[in-house]
Amino acid sequence: MNTCPLSLGGQCYCANRVSSFAAPSSKVAVLLLAHGSPENPEQVPEFLRYVTGGRSLPPPVVEEIRHRYSLIGFSPLACWTLLQADQLTQLLKMPVFVGMRNWKPWIADAVKAIATQGFERVISICMAPQNSRTSVGLYRRAVVGETDLPFALDFVEEWQDQPLLVKAFAEKLRSGWEKACAESGARLPVIFTAHSVPQRTIAEGDPYEAQAKETAALVAKAAGLSAGDWMFGFQSQGMSGGDWIGPTVEETILGLKAKDRGGVFIQPIGFLCDHIEVLYDIDIAFKAFAAGEGMRLWRAESLNGSETLTAALAEVVKSRLKS
Numbered sequence: 001m002n003t004c005p006l007s008l009g010g011q012c013y014c015a016n017r018v019s020s021f022a023a024p025s026s027k028v029a030v031l032l033l034a035h036g037s038p039e040n041p042e043q044v045p046e047f048l049r050y051v052t053g054g055r056s057l058p059p060p061v062v063e064e065i066r067h068r069y070s071l072i073g074f075s076p077l078a079c080w081t082l083l084q085a086d087q088l089t090q091l092l093k094m095p096v097f098v099g100m101r102n103w104k105p106w107i108a109d110a111v112k113a114i115a116t117q118g119f120e121r122v123i124s125i126c127m128a129p130q131n132s133r134t135s136v137g138l139y140r141r142a143v144v145g146e147t148d149l150p151f152a153l154d155f156v157e158e159w160q161d162q163p164l165l166v167k168a169f170a171e172k173l174r175s176g177w178e179k180a181c182a183e184s185g186a187r188l189p190v191i192f193t194a195h196s197v198p199q200r201t202i203a204e205g206d207p208y209e210a211q212a213k214e215t216a217a218l219v220a221k222a223a224g225l226s227a228g229d230w231m232f233g234f235q236s237q238g239m240s241g242g243d244w245i246g247p248t249v250e251e252t253i254l255g256l257k258a259k260d261r262g263g264v265f266i267q268p269i270g271f272l273c274d275h276i277e278v279l280y281d282i283d284i285a286f287k288a289f290a291a292g293e294g295m296r297l298w299r300a301e302s303l304n305g306s307e308t309l310t311a312a313l314a315e316v317v318k319s320r321l322k323s
Contacts, residue, residue: 006076006079006080006083026094027118027119027120027121028094028119028120028121028122028123028321029094029095029096029097029114029117029119029121029122029123030085030088030092030094030095030096030097030122030123030124030125030317031096031097031098031099031110031111031114031122031123031124031125031143032081032084032085032088032096032097032098032099032124032125032127032313033098033099033100033101033107033124033125033126033127033139033142033143034077034078034081034098034099034100034101034126034127034128035077035100035101035102035128035135035275036050036077036078036100036101036102036103036104037075037077037078037100037102037103037275037276038069038075038103039074039075039078039103040069040074041066041067041069041070042066043103044062044065044066044069045062045066047102047103048062048065050101050102050103051102057239061239064239068276068280068284069276069280071280071284072276072279072280072283072284075274075275075276075279076273076274076275077100077273077274077275078098078100078103078104078105080272080273080274080302080304080305081098081100081127081273082098082105083304083305084127084272084273084305084309084310084313085097085098087305087307087310088310088313088314088317091310091311091314092314092317092318094317095117095119097110097113097114098110099111099142099143101138101139101142107139107142107143108142108145111143111145111149114151115149115150115151119151120151120152121151121152121153121154122151122152122153122154123154123156123316123317123320123321124139124140124143124153124154124155124156125156125159125313125316125317126139126156127272127273128270128272129158129159129160129162129165129211129215129270129272130158130160130194130207130208130211130212130215130270131157131158131160131206131207131208131211132197132201132206132207132208133201133206134197134198134201134206134208135195135208136157136158140155143155154320156316156320158207158211159312159316160211160212160214160215161211161214161215161218162312162315162316163312163315164308164309164311164312164315165215165309165312166215166218166219166222167222167308167312168303168306168308168309168312169215169219169222169267169269169300169303170219170222170223171306171308172267172300172301172302172303172306173190173219173223173267173300174223174224175301176265176267176298176299176300176301177190177223177265177267177298177300180263180265180298181265183298184262184263184296184298186262186263187229188261188263188264188265188298189229189230189231189256189261189264189265190220190225190229190230190231190264190265190266190267191230191231191232191233191249191252191253191264191265191266191267192213192215192216192219192220192230192231192232192233192266192267192268192269193232193233193234193235193249193266193267193268193269193270193282194212194215194216194232194234194235194268194269194270194271195234195235195236195270195271195277196234196235196236196237196238196244196245196246196248197209197244197245198238198242198243198244198245199242199243199244199245200242200243202245209245212232212234212269212270213232215269215270216230216232216267216269219267219269231252232247232252233246233247233248233249233251233252233253234246234247234248234249235248235249235268235277235281235282235286236277236281249266249286250286250289253286253289253290253293253295253297254293256295257293257294257295261295262294262295262296263290263295263296263297263298264290264295264296264297264298265297265298265299265300266282266286266297266298266299266300267299267300268282268299268300268302271302272302272303272304272309273302273303273304274302274304278299278302282297282299283299
């Protein structure tokens with residue numbers, strides 16, 4: 001048994017595939033889908049080839065991304081997703097599989113395992129609640145593949161307004177924000193963030209931007225924030241050029257500085273666990289940017305193994321079972 005980098009009682013979900021599920025008790029299974037991430041900086045070039053579909057990136061871009069992973073040391077995306085799957089298994093008493101689009105455990109391998117075990121129906125949920133063809137659409141394509149599936153696929157396109165998801169984010173926001181406000185001695189403005197997407201995607205009718213802002217508004221209301229307490233910024237714009245939706249988090253921070261605000265609190269609502277966009281983009285890059293502008297930056301704790309998140313996933317599954 002490998003030692004878990006998350007210190008989860010010696011059970012390493014990413015390395016050992018720990019699971020509470022033993023044997024099928026029904027013909028229905030759940031499949032959680034996520035982006036995937038390399039396990040160490042040395043794997044970054046290979047990982048990026050999967051992300052780009054085999055297209056080569058300029059060496060400086062590859063090196064910059066490898067450098068970012070070296071600064072955080074380890075991306076726990078697979079660990080947290082597998083833990084969430086295990087918690088969901090225990091709550092639903094159903095088998096829950098995990099598949100990643102760009103790294104192990106692969107979506108194709110999860111689909112093969114599901115087919116081998118003879119499941120007749122699969123409820124598939126993306127661990128990205130807001131629907132975009134650049135994320136959810138690619139996950140669906142990876143599940144379906146190029147041949148007919150041997151089971152019925154019930155694919156959840158979006159769950160950005162699920163009440164327990166909103167509650168899970170609000171719990172983390174409220175506890176972290178109150179501590180940060182006490183530490184700063186002021187009522188801090190909150191920036192909700194989600195991953196940016198190319199502007200052309202939204203122009204062609206993608207619902208992602210509207211759904212990300214919908215989640216933020218629901219979380220702000222649940223946490224008791226007033227309209228003047230929060231704003232929205234998109235983060236992690238791509239390096240491939242072209243216009244990406246904004247405003248950026250950096251632009252939003254500068255806007256707050258112009259209003260003589262000395263600090264800011266960030267709440268990501270497009271990510272369900274810690275990984276590179278949280279541990280580097282927010283905790284390192286945005287924090288350094290804010291400090292360079294004479295401001296302090298705090299962040300809400302990620303949902304990670306939140307039991308409320310598990311309950312939200314369970315409700316999504318139950319709603320599909322009822323239908």
